[in-house]
Amino acid sequence: MFSSLRQVAALFLVFAAVSTQALELHATRTSPTDLSLTGLLTGVPAGESRYVRWADLAQLPSTKLKLTGEFVPGEQEVTVVFLTELWKSLPLGAGADTLLATCTDGYASVYRATFIASHRPFLILAINGQGPEKWPPPGLKFNPGPYVISVSADVAPAVAQLLDAGHKKPWGVSDLRVARYADAFAGLSTGSRAALSAPAIAGREIWVHSCASCHAGPPATFGGTKSDRPFDVLAAHARYNPTYFKRYIRDPKGFAPSAKMEPHPHYSDAQLDALIAFLAPEPRS
Ligand code: HEC
CATH class of the missing domain: 3.90.420.10 (Oxidoreductase, molybdopterin-binding domain)
Incomplete structure (x- = not known):
C-alpha cells in the first residue's frame, strides 16, 4: 500500500x-x-x-x-x-x-x-x-x-x-x-488531560493519528474498535510498566506471535515517551 x-x-x-x-x-x-x-x-x-x-x-x-x-x-x-x-x-x-x-x-x-x-x-x-x-x-x-x-x-x-x-x-x-x-476528541483534553505538558500534547497527536485507528479512547471519544483493550488498561501499562509498553508498541509479535497489533519499529524513544506522557499524565498544579 x-x-x-x-x-x-x-x-x-x-x-x-x-x-x-x-x-x-x-x-x-x-x-x-x-x-x-x-x-x-x-x-x-x-x-x-x-x-x-x-x-x-x-x-x-x-x-x-x-x-x-x-x-x-x-x-x-x-x-x-x-x-x-x-x-x-x-x-x-x-x-x-x-x-x-x-x-x-x-x-x-x-x-x-x-x-x-x-x-x-x-x-x-x-x-x-x-x-x-x-x-x-x-x-x-x-x-x-x-x-x-x-x-x-x-x-x-x-x-x-x-x-x-x-x-x-x-x-x-x-x-x-x-x-x-474538539467534540469528537473531547475526552482527550478533559480531566487529568486538561492541561498537558508539551510532550504529552505531542503524544496525543500520535494517539489520534495512529493508535485511535484501532483503540478506543476515553468515553465519548472517537476511536476504532479493532482492539478490545480498554483505554484505561493501556494507560495503566504506560504508567506502571513503561518498558513493556514501549516494547509492545515497537514489536507486538515479540510478546505474542498471534498479536494482531501492527508493529511500530520506527517510533523513536522520544515519541514513545510522548505517548506515555499523554496516557499517564503527571498531575500538574
Ligand atoms: C492495527 C490496529 C492497532 C493499532 C494501529 C494499534 N494497536 Fe495496540 N493493540 C491492537 C490489538 C488488536 C491489541 C490486542 C493484542 C494484539 O492482538 O496485539 C493491542 C494491544 C496493545 C497493547 C498491549 C495491551 C495489553 O493488554 O497488553 C498496547 C500497550 C497497545 N496496543 C498500545 C498501542 C498504541 C500506543 C498504539 C499507537 C501507537 C497502538 N496500540 C496502535 C491493535 C492496534
Missing part, C-alpha cells in the same frame, strides 16, 4: 473542477456500495444516517492517478475523488472541521479539514476502471471495498513526512462522520 517517493506518477486531470454540486443524501441504503454519512449535516437529525450512492460520488469531479503497489504489485490506475471535493459537496453543519472514517472491520481514520487541504487524501472509486462491485482486483486476496481512502506523496509531498501514512489509507471504508474535532 505504500508508494515510494521515487516512483513516477502520471496524474491526468479528467474533469476540470469548475464547481462541485451538492451530493444527494438518501434516507435508505440500497446497496453495499452506498456510503453511510452521519454527524454534523444540515437537515440531518443527530444520530440519523444518510446514504450516498457510488454513482452519485462518480458524478463529483474525479481524477485518474497512476499509483505503484497501491493494491497489487506494479502500476495501477485508480479513479479518485479528492476529499476536498467530497467536503465541498456535503451540507456541512456549523463548526464541522473533521471527517471520521470507519471501516467494516472497525478500523478508523481521522481527516481534519486542514489535513484534507494539505495532504490531499482521496476516495478511490475504481481500480483499473473497475468499480467496487468488481473488486477485489486480480491478484488481491481481500476485497478492499466498499471504499478505500488513500494518500500519496506523489500527489502531496507532505505525505512523505507523516509518521504513519498507513493510518491514512484505510480499506473497507463504509461510514463517514462529519464532526467538530
